[in-house]
Structure formats: structure tokens, C-alpha cells
Amino acid sequence: MSDIPVLAVKGLVAAYEAGLPIVNEASVHAGRGEIVALLGPNGAGKSTLIKAIAGLVPITGGAVRFDGKDITHMPAHLRIREGLAFAPQTENVFGSMSVDDNLRLAAGVLPHARRAGRIVAMYDAFPDLRRQRSLLAGRLSGGQRQMLAIARALLVEPRALLLDEPSAGLSPKFVEIVFAKLADIQATGVTIVLVEQNTRAALALADRAYVLVQGRNRHEGDARSLRDDPAIAALYLGGMETERAE
Amino acid sequence: MTPQVIVDGLMNGTLIGLGAVGVTLTYSILRFANFAHGEFITFGAYAALAISGILSTTVVGFGEGVGVVSISPALIVATPLAMALTAGLALALDRLLFARLRGKSEAISMVMASFGASMAIRAAIEFGFTSSPAYFSRELQIARPIGFGLKATPNQFALLIVAGGLLIGVHLLLSRTQIGRAMRAVSENPSLARAAGVDVEATIRFVWILGGALACAAGVMLGLLVQIRPFMGFDLLLPLFAAAILGGIGSVAGAFAGALVVGLGEALTVQLAGAEWRAAVAFLVLIAVLLIRPSGIAGRPA
Numbered sequence: 001m002s003d004i005p006v007l008a009v010k011g012l013v014a015a016y017e018a019g020l021p022i023v024n025e026a027s028v029h030a031g032r033g034e035i036v037a038l039l040g041p042n043g044a045g046k047s048t049l050i051k052a053i054a055g056l057v058p059i060t061g062g063a064v065r066f067d068g069k070d071i072t073h074m075p076a077h078l079r080i081r082e083g084l085a086f087a088p089q090t091e092n093v094f095g096s097m098s099v100d101d102n103l104r105l106a107a108g109v110l111p112h113a114r115r116a117g118r119i120v121a122m123y124d125a126f127p128d129l130r131r132q133r134s135l136l137a138g139r140l141s142g143g144q145r146q147m148l149a150i151a152r153a154l155l156v157e158p159r160a161l162l163l164d165e166p167s168a169g170l171s172p173k174f175v176e177i178v179f180a181k182l183a184d185i186q187a188t189g190v191t192i193v194l195v196e197q198n199t200r201a202a203l204a205l206a207d208r209a210y211v212l213v214q215g216r217n218r219h220e221g222d223a224r225s226l227r228d229d230p231a232i233a234a235l236y237l238g239g240m241e242t243e244r245a246e
Numbered sequence: 247m248t249p250q251v252i253v254d255g256l257m258n259g260t261l262i263g264l265g266a267v268g269v270t271l272t273y274s275i276l277r278f279a280n281f282a283h284g285e286f287i288t289f290g291a292y293a294a295l296a297i298s299g300i301l302s303t304t305v306v307g308f309g310e311g312v313g314v315v316s317i318s319p320a321l322i323v324a325t326p327l328a329m330a331l332t333a334g335l336a337l338a339l340d341r342l343l344f345a346r347l348r349g350k351s352e353a354i355s356m357v358m359a360s361f362g363a364s365m366a367i368r369a370a371i372e373f374g375f376t377s378s379p380a381y382f383s384r385e386l387q388i389a390r391p392i393g394f395g396l397k398a399t400p401n402q403f404a405l406l407i408v409a410g411g412l413l414i415g416v417h418l419l420l421s422r423t424q425i426g427r428a429m430r431a432v433s434e435n436p437s438l439a440r441a442a443g444v445d446v447e448a449t450i451r452f453v454w455i456l457g458g459a460l461a462c463a464a465g466v467m468l469g470l471l472v473q474i475r476p477f478m479g480f481d482l483l484l485p486l487f488a489a490a491i492l493g494g495i496g497s498v499a500g501a502f503a504g505a506l507v508v509g510l511g512e513a514l515t516v517q518l519a520g521a522e523w524r525a526a527v528a529f530l531v532l533i534a535v536l537l538i539r540p541s542g543i544a545g546r547p548a
Contacts, residue, residue: 056437076440086441094434097427105427109443152442 004068005029006160006191007053007084013061014045014052022048024215025062028193030160030208035182035192037206037223039199045215046195047089050162053193054086055079067159081109085158089165089195092149095138099129099148102137106152122151143174150181160191167198179205203227251513253398257471259509260409264464265482266489266501267416268457274433274496275453276348278356282339283461283486285367287479290332290462291469292375295382297324314400316385317470325466329459336458337451339363364480372476379473382466405467412463413502416456420498425452433496481525485512488528492535494542503543507531 007030014023023045030036038046051057053064055076063072066084074082094102103122107115123130126147132140137148146166153161166182167175179201186192196202203209203223211219211232219232226232265287272280301320302309308320343359387399398406420426428449431439436446461479468478489508493500511527535542 054441056440075445077443077445080441080443088438088441091435091438094431094438096434097430101427101430104424105431105444106442108424108428156443 005031006034006067007193008065009049009053009062010065011062012049012052012059012064014048014057014059016048016057018060021060022057022215023052026210026212026216027062028053028210028217030191030193032159032191033186033189034208035186035194035206037199037202037209038193038195038212039202039209039226040212040218042197044212046212047164048215049212050086050164050193050195051088054084054162056086077109080156080158083156083159084162085153085156085160086162087146087149087153087164087166089168093137093140093145093152095136097137098134099137099140100133102148102152103129103155106155109156118155118157122155125154126151142169143171143177146170146174146178147181150178150185154185154190158190160193161185163192163194165195165197167196167201175201200227248517249395250397251510251517253392253396253402254516255510255513256506257402257406257509258512259506260406260413261464261467261471262482262485262489262509263413263502263505264409264460264467265479265486266493266505267413267498268460269486270490270493270495270498270501271429271453271457273490275429275450276344276356278344278353278360279487280457281357281360281483282363282367283360283457284479284481284483285364285371286332286336286458286461287465287468287482288371288476289335289367289465289479290328290458291465291474291478292371292380293328293331293462294321294324294466295375295380295469295474297327298382311383311385315404316383316387316401317404318383321382321466321470325463328466329462332462332465333455333458335367336454336461340450340454368476368480375476377476379475380469381473382470401470405470409463409467412460416460416498417502419456425449429453484525484532485509485528488532488535492531492542494544497542497544500542500544 009026009028011025011027012023013021013025015021026045026049028036028038038049040046048057052059055074059072063070065071066082071079071082094105103119107119110118128144129148129151132144137145140148166178170178175198182192182205194202203226206223208221209223209226210217219226265283269280269283272283298318298320301324302318305320309318311318343363344356347356347359387401389397389399392398392403420429428439428444431442431444432446432449440446465479485508489504490501492507493502493504508528508531511531512524515523515527
């Protein structure tokens with residue numbers, strides 16, 4: 001890991017409505033090839049934070065630097081061209097378009113010559129998607145949709161991948177498959193920042209984690225030490241041993 | 247009733263289709279019903295009239311019809327230019343009016359703004375060209391047999407081919423090209439489209455360009471088949487919306503289908519009940535769709 005973080009978020013304030021910040025001076029950094037988890041109770045602002053980093057929620061204070069470049073006020077569609085990709089939690093694919101069209105749309109940010117090759121590469125990495133390439137994405141199962149959302153984000157060969165609750169709504173078996181995929185992606189040198197409710201799985205996967213409460217950092221540290229800290233688990237992580245009831 | 251209804255209905259349907267596609271695209275991307283779309287049609291027809299008028303007086307022989315078709319080379323050259331001008335009008339209206347309201351106000355404010363724009367553009371056209379009807383050509387066209395016992399004037403035949411070609415072109419654009427995928431993506435989920443790298447503002451501009459250009463084509467077509475007058479587009483608004491809503495608002499393929507139904511319905515009514523009932527057809531179609539299947543042919547039930 002190099003000294004300059006791939007992603008450096010400092011004192012970020014983000015709000016859907018002026019004067020009502022959901023994220024209030026949160027700071028996060030992630031190095032090359034690192035997996036960083038954003039954890040915390042419901043309403044802590046994790047999801048808003050990751051959307052703000054992706055450029056989808058107005059930022060009213062603080063700064064986001066990507067590979068040393070200030071991208072705080074860069075429009076979302078340009079961030080992906082810089083190599084910062086985002087896969088949202090719900091409505092993460094275009095349901096009225098075929099699987100193939102979802103990938104072709106994403107390939108639009110690449111130069112013409114590279115588009116077809118990258119789509120093939122994604123089908124190689126996600127063989128299930130190749131089998132269902134002409135199916136409408138809205139007809140995919142929840143797990144396959146998540147795979148398509150990740151494939152869409154990875155297609156542009158990003159340096160960092162932002163994921164909002166990749167395990168949401170998935171069966172335990174699919175959570176395992178998705179998280180194994182994330183480990184593979186990390187191995188290629190891509191930085192991953194993910195929001196998770198499934199804290200146990202997230203801490204098992206991540207290198208480091210942040211615990212957010214009321215829109216700001218409450219704890220941070222490497223995943224192992226957070227996992228082994230019973231006080232943090234009991235206070236903020238919503239009963240690590242029982243996992244999520246749903 | 248004669249099978250001739252089919253020719254009239256198809257003509258009428260493709261014409262309505264050219265306008266309805268613009269209405270449905272604007273609705274699906276910008277989420278409001280644009281009442282000024284009728285004036286894009288009127289503006290397009292007058293722009294083509296003005297440009298072809300200038301061309302036929304400056305270029306010798308440019309004002310005469312070609313062969314059996316009473317469409318002059320001047321008009322053929324003028325139409326693409328008028329399409330570009332109408333696209334420019336749509337872009338300017340968006341910049342001056344709709345972009346300022348976007349995201350800040352309810353859809354109903356946008357609709358009211360478009361209604362105001364509709365009146366303003368219509369009044370300006372009336373001011374510039376008077377309210378008496380104008381014609382691209384005063385030559386009388388005689389319908390000729392085209393087989394299957396059907397007759398069409400050479401103009402009708404030529405226009406049917408051009409308009410059909412334009413509609414197929416739009417379909418291919420939407421289904422096969424990157425800008426088409428971008429339009430579908432923005433219409434389904436603008437925020438995800440941004441995350442996927444789509445420039446939403448550029449896509450919105452493209453929708454105005456496409457809708458304006460097609461509206462102009464509809465205006466020229468209507469001007470050739472009937473006449474050019476300041477209310478021509480406004481009077482077409484009800485059939486346009488009936489077609490778009492029947493097809494499932496937001497669906498381009500649905501708008502084609504809806505336009506054919508409305509167009510054939512109008513032609514049938516003129517034959518069976520008389521021309522005075524024509525305007526009632528779109529209204530009845532609209533009420534029937536809203537009562538029976540509000541989501542339209544291709545729309546998903548809410």
C-alpha cells in the first residue's frame with residue numbers, strides 16, 4: 001500500500017436538504033487494494049456518505065480527494081471516468097433493459113476500441129450473466145442483480161469501487177458468493193469501500209472499518225481489532241453474534 | 247366504408263406518431279406533459295415555408311414540384327434546415343424556461359409553463375405570418391391507384407415512406423445506439439444513469455433536439471396534406487396525447503402503436519359518421535384508456 005490514499009474524504013458534510021446534514025464531518029481514507037467497511041446503526045448516514053462520495057448527494061462541506069485530485073464538486077458521471085465506480089443498494093440495475101444493454105451502457109465511458117473487450121471480460125468473470133445476457137435485468141434474481149451491478153461498475157476498470165450494502169436482501173449462500181467475488185476484485189488491486197449492515201461478514205472481509213454514528217466517525221481501526229472489541233460490538237454493531245434478524 | 251380508410255388512417259397515424267414520440271420522450275425523461283409540443287409542429291411548418299419561400303425565389307426552378315410529386319426541391323432542402331431550427335427552438339425553450347424550473351418545482355408548474363410557452367409561440371407565429379392559412383403548393387393532386395383497390399396521391403405515398411422511415415430510424419436509435427441506451431437509462435433511473443457515467447444534461451438536450459426535429463417533420467407533412475395555419479399544432483395536441491397515453495406514456499413503441507390506432511380511428515370515423523366527429527375520436531380513446539387500462543398498451547401497471 002502506497003502512502004497516498006486512493007480515496008481521502010475529510011470532514012465531509014452532505015445533505016439532501018440545506019441545513020439538515022445527514023453526514024456531518026465524516027472522514028474516511030482507503031489505500032490501494034484495501035477493503036474498507038463503513039458500519040454503524042441505522043440512520044448513521046453510511047449510505048448517504050457513500051452516495052456523496054459517488055457524487056449523488058450534494059456536498060456542502062469538507063473535501064473528497066481521489067488519487068490526490070480534488071473531486072468534491074465533480075459531477076457523478078465524470079467521477080466514473082476518473083476511475084471511481086459506484087453500485088447502489090436498491091435499484092442497482094436498469095430493469096427495463098437487457099443484461100447486455102446494461103453492460104453496453106456502462107461501456108459508453110470507455111473509448112470505442114475497448115468496449116467490446118471489456119464486456120467480454122465481464123461475461124468471463126460472471127458466467128451467469130452471459131447465460132442471461134438477453135434477459136431483462138428486472139427479471140434477474142436479487143443475487144444476480146447484485147452481480148450485474150458489480151459487473152457494471154467493474155467494467156470500466158475502476159481504481160476504486162464504492163458499494164452500498166452488497167449483501168442486502170441476499171440469501172446467506174449468495175452473500176458468501178458476492179463477498180468471495182469482492183475478495184477476488186481486491187486481489188486485482190482495486191480499492192473497495194462498502195457500506196454494510198451485515199457487520200460480521202463485512203469485518204471478516206474488510207482490512208479496516210469505520211463505525212459511524214449520527215453522521216460522523218465514532219470508531220475506526222483494523223477490522224480484526226474492531227471485531228474483537230466486545231464494547232463496540234454491543235454498542236454500535238447491533239448484536240454481532242445474532243447477526244441481522246431478517 | 248371503403249378500404250381507402252386504411253390509406254388515410256396510415257397517413258394520419260404516422261403523422262400523429264411523429265408528434266407523439268416527442269411527447270412521450272419528453273414525458274419519460276423530464277416527467278412532464280409538454281403542451282408546447284404542438285407549437286413545435288406549427289413552428290416547424292412555418293420555418294419550412296419561410297425557408298423554401300426564400301429558396302424558390304432565389305434559385306431558378308427550385309420552386310417547382312418534382313415529377314408527379316408536388317413537393318419542390320426548395321421544400322426538400324428547407325425541411326432539414328427547419329428541423330434544425332425547431333430543435334433549436336426546443337433547446338432555447340428548455341434553457342430559458344424548463345431548466346430553471348427543473349428540480350425546483352412540481353410537475354404541474356412545468357405543465358403550466360409549457361402552456362404559457364405554447365400560447366406565446368402561437369401568438370408570435372400569428373403575428374409574423376397572419377392567421378390565414380398558407381400552402382406549400384397550390385397544385386391539385388389526383389389520387390392514383392396503388393393496388394389492392396387503394397388510391398393515394400403521389401404526395402401521400404412519398405410522405406408515408408419518409409415518415410415511416412423516420413419512425414423506424416427513431417426505433418433503431420433508441421434500441422441500438424449508445425445515446426438511445428442513455429435515454430432509456432435516464433428515463434428509468436436518472437441517479438443510477440449518472441453513476442453509470444451518463445451525462446444526464448446532455449441526454450436531456452438530445453431529447454429536445456429529437457422531439458423538435460420530429461415535430462417539424464410532422465408539421466411539414468401536415469402542411470403538405472392539409473394546410474399551414476397557426477393552430478395546426480395546437481389542434482393536433484389531443485390526438486398526440488391520446489396516442490402517447492394509449493401507448494403507455496414513456497414508451498416509444500407504444501406511441502407508434504397508439505398513433506396508428508388513433509389515426510385509423512379518425513379516418514374510420516370520418517367515413518362512417520362524418521368529418522365533424524373526427525376530433526371526438528382522440529377524446530374517446532383517451533377516456534377509454536384512462537378507464538380501462540391507465541398504463542396504456544406498453545406501459546407497466548402502476
